[in-house]
Amino acid sequence: MPPIPDPGGKERGTLWQWALQAIGGASVALAVLGLFLPVLPTVPFLLLAAACFARGSDRCYTWLVEHEQLGPLVRPYLDGKGLPLKTKIKAILMVWASIAISAIFLVDLLWVRILLPIIALGVTLYLLRLPTAETDAD
Known part of the structure; x- marks a missing residue:
């Protein structure tokens, strides 16, 4: 543990x-x-x-x-040991889907609409840099 x-x-x-x-x-x-x-x-x-x-x-x-x-x-x-590949893919897809929905439908401020994809890119890069665990747990 x-x-x-x-x-x-x-x-x-x-x-x-x-x-x-x-x-x-x-x-x-x-x-x-x-x-x-x-x-x-x-x-x-x-x-x-x-x-x-x-x-x-x-x-x-x-x-x-x-x-x-x-x-x-x-x-x-x-x-x-990192995250399983399937988990990384799901997380990245969920991040981009929620950012897209927020930026398109929920946010009116232009600077926030610009900031959201930058945040999603940062999270994506973080997830991609994590080691990939050998077993697909999720």
């Missing part, structure tokens, strides 16, 4: 920790839905949950990473 990252200065019971646990829990719920809905990505939501839990709850982080079905989906990334 990957060690729990130490974000430093962790205070128990703060509002911030409760918010992180809530976001992590919602991310796990969306990830589980993603197991059954092909459009919804699973691993990115689990990675978000792991990041939130690492800062908000050692118990929840340990539960997620050691979980029989969910743990194997995030452990390769947390161990530095």
Whole structure:
């Protein structure tokens, strides 16, 4: 199991920790839905949950990473082995689809419409630079 990252200065019971646990829990719920809905990505939501839990709850982080079905989906990334190719492709497609929808239908400001594809390009480059895990977990 990957060690729990130490974000430093962790205070128990703060509002911030409760918010992180809530976001992590919602991310796990969306990830589980993603197991059954092909459009919804699973691993990115689990990675978000792991990041939130690492800062908000050692118990929840340990539960997620050691979980029989969910743990194997995030452990390769947390161990530095990267993401499965299928996961990378899904994540990149979802990023560009959500950016396109936002830029075309939801945003009126020109500077934001220009900024959104730049952000998507940055996320895409980050995902492409990650190592590709050998097994396709998602």
